Amino acid sequence: MKCGVVVFPGSNCDHDVYHVLKHLLNVETVFLWHDDADLKGSDLVVLPGGFSYGDYLRAGAMAGLSPIVDEVRRHAEAGGLVLGICNGFQILLEMGLLPGAMRRNLGQRFLCRDVHLEVVRDDLAFTSQYSVGQILRMPVAHAEGNYFDTPKNLDALEKNRQVVFRYCDPGGGPDDPNGSERGIAGICNRDGNVFGLMPHPERCSEELLGNVDGLALFSSVMKSAAAAMEVEA
Amino acid sequence: MKARVTIYPRPEVLDPQGKAVHQALTRVGFDGVNSVRVGKSFDIELKTRSQPLAMKQLEAMCDKLLANRVMEVYEIEILGKAGK
Numbered sequence: 001m002k003c004g005v006v007v008f009p010g011s012n013c014d015h016d017v018y019h020v021l022k023h024l025l026n027v028e029t030v031f032l033w034h035d036d037a038d039l040k041g042s043d044l045v046v047l048p049g050g051f052s053y054g055d056y057l058r059a060g061a062m063a064g065l066s067p068i069v070d071e072v073r074r075h076a077e078a079g080g081l082v083l084g085i086c087n088g089f090q091i092l093l094e095m096g097l098l099p100g101a102m103r104r105n106l107g108q109r110f111l112c113r114d115v116h117l118e119v120v121r122d123d124l125a126f127t128s129q130y131s132v133g134q135i136l137r138m139p140v141a142h143a144e145g146n147y148f149d150t151p152k153n154l155d156a157l158e159k160n161r162q163v164v165f166r167y168c169d170p171g172g173g174p175d176d177p178n179g180s181e182r183g184i185a186g187i188c189n190r191d192g193n194v195f196g197l198m199p200h201p202e203r204c205s206e207e208l209l210g211n212v213d214g215l216a217l218f219s220s221v222m223k224s225a226a227a228a229m230e231v232e233a
Numbered sequence: 234m235k236a237r238v239t240i241y242p243r244p245e246v247l248d249p250q251g252k253a254v255h256q257a258l259t260r261v262g263f264d265g266v267n268s269v270r271v272g273k274s275f276d277i278e279l280k281t282r283s284q285p286l287a288m289k290q291l292e293a294m295c296d297k298l299l300a301n302r303v304m305e306v307y308e309i310e311i312l313g314k315a316g317k
Contacts, residue, residue: 058301065297099303100303103247106249108249146249148246148304
């Protein structure tokens with residue numbers, strides 16, 4: 001198993017993800033520069049949070065056209081795992097690897113706080129260590145996390161079981177901190193190998209930070225990779 | 234050829250910026266406003282002098298980069314020949 005973390009000009013959560021993968025989970029991990037069309041043999045490609053190209057025009061719009069993106073698309077289409085966190089999620093939407101788009105938050109403000117999430121899917125490579133209905137606490141930090149698509153497309157998204165995480169209150173009741181349609185916080189593609197979410201699991205993956213709810217996301221990927229290798233062997 | 238491209242949120246998309254501006258206008262006494270939509274505009278100078286070719290290029294730019302067609306619509310206005 002090898003992980004690649006893409007670095008765009010302005011990425012600022014790249015080292016956090018690298019730390020979790022390399023130092024907490026002891027997985028071989030490399031940085032991938034946005035201008036190099038090379039994934040260096042990565043099995044998991046992470047598009048991290050932060051800002052890319054100043055997020056001019058729309059968050060993720062410029063990054064969605066950078067040289068490494070064609071390789072990420074090829075990797076995804078071949079069934080490879082792609083994880084987009086925050087700005088990385090916005091890039092996946094702009095690339096069209098995931099459906100929909102992000103509007104400015106409903107309250108117009110940059111939202112930087114812990115939110116609660118309901119786990120909707122626990123059968124993905126990214127979520128196998130969670131269970132459906134489990135309530136997680138994770139930090140968000142974004143200005144454009146207000147998920148949008150047409151009602152028809154949202155119905156299709158739900159029908160195809162592409163909603164992975166939904167915002168909720170601490171007791172699991174409905175909550176929607178940024179105005180997202182149907183409380184959507186994270187979605188996957190139809191095959192389940194591309195996953196994007198606004199909250200930051202890499203910022204809540206060790207005891208020292210007071211919250212480890214994010215770690216299971218990364219360990220899920222490692223577990224599924226190990227299982228896949230066993231099947232191959 | 235000079236052109237102006239204007240991008241707006243689709244009518245059915247809630248526009249939080251437009252809503253905030255509308256509320257602010259009302260607050261400072263402009264109570265005759267029905268609604269505000271905030272968009273952005275691009276003034277683009279093209280090498281071509283052919284209007285049909287310019288339109289074709291600008292539409293492609295909007296679809297590929299300038300607009301997000303999931304939530305935005307665009308209008309293209311040809312302003313005239315460059316240098317005039």
